[in-house]
Amino acid sequence: MNEMQQAFDIIRQQQAKLPEYSPAVMVGHQLMDLLKMQPEATEFVLHDLQGKGMGIADCEQRIRAWADEHKKGGSCVCVPPDTAEQIIRKFYGIPAPEETKQRALGLAINLADFL
Template sequence: MIEQAIEMLNEQQSKVKERSAPWMVAEQLKDICRREPWSAELLAKDLENPQMGIVQAEKKIKSFADGHKTGGFSCVTPLEAEEILREFYGLGAASASVGGDTPKVLNLADFL
């Protein structure tokens, strides 16, 4: 399913300018797919819907950025962009174990 989602993202990427905002959205979504196979499955289903493409997702991020504009400058952090994408595609929160923030515990009794 990861390959299918990435293939769909590549197809949509080919229709936008390289390194444009929608192109970068696809790159971020590919990273999520590689980290979380369960998210790739949901994403592949959503990408079949024309209203759920990378251009529409980028518009959500731009709307957030414009709403938090400082002077004439607007942007979002990578974490904010990921949260917006997760909400848009219904992916849910990232798993803490995937992020590596939780310490690894080794129980020596497991080896006995």
């Protein structure tokens, strides 16, 4: 079984423990979509998913915190898909597609590469 399939299996196992259309289940779907677009991030996400406090429900809590910070009065808040994606990327350390492309072309310098 390859790493992406392992990551998807872990995500699906976590989703199975949650209500069918809960926000955390949707985070799992969005995370799988991100990994399909950027398979090179799978190794890191797979490692994170197996760690305590790094499940899809934990990530959903970060998105919920963003929503709570942007709530006005008693209104509910919708988290735009691109904002949710940014939070998921940051939570799991998935670089933006442009950043990955720049690194591949040698256009971006990561100072951590010199450590």
